[in-house]
Amino acid sequence: MTDLVPVLAVVVPALPLAGMLLALLARTPRQADLLALATALPTAVAALALAATALARGGLPALRGQWYLIDGASGVLLGVIAVVGLCSVAVSPAYLRTSGRSWTTAARSRSLYYAALFLFWAALLAVPIVGNLAAAWLIIEATTAASALLVAFSGRRDALEAGWKYLVLTTLGLSVALLGIIVLAISQANLGHHGLHALDWHSLHLAAHALPKGSTLIAFVLLLAGLATKIGWAPVHNWLPDAHSEAPAPISALLSAALLPSVLLIAWRVKAILEPSVGSATTRGVFIAFGLTSILVAVPFLWRSLPWKRLLAYSSLEHMGVIGLGIGFGTPLAIAGVVLHVAGHALAKALGFYAALPLLRIDPEAATRAPDGVVGESPSVAAAMGVSLLALSGLPPSPLFLSELLILLGGVAAGEELVSVIALLALALGFLGLLHAFVEGVVGGHRRHHRHTRSRVERPLVALTAILGGGLLALAAAGLLLPGSGFVETLARGAL
Amino acid sequence: MNGALVDAMLGLGLAVIVVRRRSVAIVLLAAQSLVLGVGALSLASGRSGDSLVASLVLLSKAIVLPLLLYALIRRTREPGLVIAAAGPLVRLAGAGAVVLCAVILVPPLGLGDAHAEHSAVALVLLGIAIVVARRPILFQLLGLIVAENGLSLLAVSVPGGLSYVIELGALFDLALIVTVAAAFAQRIHNELGTGDTELLRGLRD
Numbered sequence: 001m002t003d004l005v006p007v008l009a010v011v012v013p014a015l016p017l018a019g020m021l022l023a024l025l026a027r028t029p030r031q032a033d034l035l036a037l038a039t040a041l042p043t044a045v046a047a048l049a050l051a052a053t054a055l056a057r058g059g060l061p062a063l064r065g066q067w068y069l070i071d072g073a074s075g076v077l078l079g080v081i082a083v084v085g086l087c088s089v090a091v092s093p094a095y096l097r098t099s100g101r102s103w104t105t106a107a108r109s110r111s112l113y114y115a116a117l118f119l120f121w122a123a124l125l126a127v128p129i130v131g132n133l134a135a136a137w138l139i140i141e142a143t144t145a146a147s148a149l150l151v152a153f154s155g156r157r158d159a160l161e162a163g164w165k166y167l168v169l170t171t172l173g174l175s176v177a178l179l180g181i182i183v184l185a186i187s188q189a190n191l192g193h194h195g196l197h198a199l200d201w202h203s204l205h206l207a208a209h210a211l212p213k214g215s216t217l218i219a220f221v222l223l224l225a226g227l228a229t230k231i232g233w234a235p236v237h238n239w240l241p242d243a244h245s246e247a248p249a250p251i252s253a254l255l256s257a258a259l260l261p262s263v264l265l266i267a268w269r270v271k272a273i274l275e276p277s278v279g280s281a282t283t284r285g286v287f288i289a290f291g292l293t294s295i296l297v298a299v300p301f302l303w304r305s306l307p308w309k310r311l312l313a314y315s316s317l318e319h320m321g322v323i324g325l326g327i328g329f330g331t332p333l334a335i336a337g338v339v340l341h342v343a344g345h346a347l348a349k350a351l352g353f354y355a356a357l358p359l360l361r362i363d364p365e366a367a368t369r370a371p372d373g374v375v376g377e378s379p380s381v382a383a384a385m386g387v388s389l390l391a392l393s394g395l396p397p398s399p400l401f402l403s404e405l406l407i408l409l410g411g412v413a414a415g416e417e418l419v420s421v422i423a424l425l426a427l428a429l430g431f432l433g434l435l436h437a438f439v440e441g442v443v444g445g446h447r448r449h450h451r452h453t454r455s456r457v458e459r460p461l462v463a464l465t466a467i468l469g470g471g472l473l474a475l476a477a478a479g480l481l482l483p484g485s486g487f488v489e490t491l492a493r494g495a496l
Numbered sequence: 497m498n499g500a501l502v503d504a505m506l507g508l509g510l511a512v513i514v515v516r517r518r519s520v521a522i523v524l525l526a527a528q529s530l531v532l533g534v535g536a537l538s539l540a541s542g543r544s545g546d547s548l549v550a551s552l553v554l555l556s557k558a559i560v561l562p563l564l565l566y567a568l569i570r571r572t573r574e575p576g577l578v579i580a581a582a583g584p585l586v587r588l589a590g591a592g593a594v595v596l597c598a599v600i601l602v603p604p605l606g607l608g609d610a611h612a613e614h615s616a617v618a619l620v621l622l623g624i625a626i627v628v629a630r631r632p633i634l635f636q637l638l639g640l641i642v643a644e645n646g647l648s649l650l651a652v653s654v655p656g657g658l659s660y661v662i663e664l665g666a667l668f669d670l671a672l673i674v675t676v677a678a679a680f681a682q683r684i685h686n687e688l689g690t691g692d693t694e695l696l697r698g699l700r701d
Contacts, residue, residue, distance in 0.1 A: 138665040138669055148676055149679070155687075158698050164680050178647050183650075186606040196659035196661045215603075
């Protein structure tokens with residue numbers, strides 16, 4: 001299977017690019033839906049095959065080619081992006097059936113929607129594969145253009161505001177990150193390493209001890225500050241709640257479950273390669289600061305009565321904070337938690353966003369106010385929302401319970417007892433906030449008392465709830481095997 | 497890069513934050529991008545073919561992006577000038593303070609040319625300042641490009657030059673971003689009848 005890696009590394013991002021072109025050729029909405037699904041299936045299969053190959057290597061070193069690098073973290077991210085991408089394509093027809101004219105005619109809108117979605121998906125799949133820091137930056141920047149159009153797809157005033165804010169803020173953030181990359185390129189050039197390959201992850205890893213501490217520290221801070229904007233870490237998270245709540249639900253799922261952790265992976269790799277030069281105290285401190293700030297900023301919003309998608313957006317802020325904290329702690333226990341958290345958060349959050357599709361159909365006002373008593377109107381939508389919300393809150397047997405426990409224990413093992421205690425208290429408050437949202441919004445009493453007949457949108461949601469819910473349980477079981485595994489030890493060592 | 501060219505880039509960046517008319521700002525940006533391209537070309541003479549390609553990429557940026565922006569302002573005619581939150585002198589003073597901060601606070605980045613380092617960082621900060629200080633959508637877009645020009649100034653100053661693949665990729669990304677932003681600008685103009693971003697403040701918690 002390892003022999004196929006160079007081929008798969010090309011095929012995985014190439015298939016969705018082909019899907020983008022096919023989408024533009026579609027003449028009718030039905031044709032566009034079918035072509036999209038026909039391309040999405042092989043894309044997901046190829047990405048999952050590559051992910052399985054990477055994960056099956058366990059603690060072995062990363063696979064490297066001239067332009068790719070595939071390690072265990074790539075495997076986890078590829079798996080997540082493949083699953084969420086496929087689900088998002090599968091539920092898109094349900095969204096598009098009621099989305100209206102958008103920016104152009106209905107038929108043309110659908111083609112453009114799929115073209116942008118596949119471009120976005122291709123870029124997301126390329127991020128964990130690419131073996132070069134500058135190339136990773138270029139791909140992340142490309143995700144901005146494609147996803148900004150999708151965020152504003154409805155063409156409504158609020159969606160335009162969210163899309164514009166997202167475009168401008170993340171582009172500025174990535175400019176700051178590019179400044180860091182150029183500073184790193186200067187240091188490499190001064191060591192005699194020129195050209196594109198001087199910025200390969202492996203080249204930087206080999207040169208890390210020789211890089212000058214002063215300018216490398218500047219590069220690290222600029223890179224992290226810039227990438228934080230795209231990850232949605234507080235205090236540079238302003239675009240996140242708006243974009244997640246205004247984007248079409250399938251796109252919100254991709255933004256939250258795939259984009260944020262993909263950019264986080266790049267930040268993690270930057271930490272791994274620059275740590276020998278900058279010092280572990282500094283790199284850990286920056287990650288812990290961003291992680292803890294994000295959790296502390298997010299928790300008060302989880303207590304507020306917010307519209308469903310906006311609540312999920314603030315939950316993303318909290319969970320990116322948890323992952324950042326785990327990477328900052330850096331101990332094998334914490335890294336085991338990070339791996340599990342990335343996968344568990346992706347499945348739970350994607351399900352939550354998919355539930356928004358029928359929710360907004362049966363209760364359009366849920367776009368602007370918190371839902372209430374959904375179970376009285378649609379038990380299947382309430383089930384999806386409940387599974388998502390309880391999993392995100394970290395209620396056992398959610399894999400996020402185990403992952404948060406591992407991260408906090410990892411923090412204690414790293415000697416960060418105070419940070420771990422503060423995070424524990426904040427996460428407990430966040431748990432109560434989401435539990436409150438579950439009681440009020442999903443199972444509580446509701447204003448209108450009419451039972452809604454199951455619509456076409458709800459049927460796939462039942463299947464998705466079963467599949468993703470089962471996936472969450474499987475993850476919780478698999479998570480028990482992670483601590484002490486060679487896979488996690490290698491990731492914790494930062495071997496690239 | 498020649499110190500005078502670097503100063504010219506900085507001066508043109510400062511002018512973008514001050515001027516009122518969109519068309520004048522586009523001309524200033526085109527001039528700044530042209531100065532950058534010429535400076536990169538002069539550096540490329542003693543370097544590899546990669547540097548020459550990178551310089552040509554930068555020169556093409558000086559032509560393509562202003563044309564795209566000019567087409568945009570023709571499609572989005574403003575009923576009147578958007579009232580600025582602060583007067584031109586206040587904006588100039590703020591921008592001057594940003595440049596001064598860059599000169600005083602930026603530590604050596606390893607180029608061995610403090611002037612280029614300070615100016616590049618100042619241009620990035622100036623671009624951010626333009627986005628913050630100017631309300632019209634087009635000016636916010638110009639701010640992004642001014643910041644990008646600052647990055648390109650630093651990139652061409654890297655000993656041996658930065659790979660043309662990165663320059664080409666960055667230009668492609670920038671063109672993509674500008675195209676998408678132009679589509680946004682037109683759509684927002686159609687929706688609001690103006691490109692004043694002050695009217696886009698409906699989303700709050």
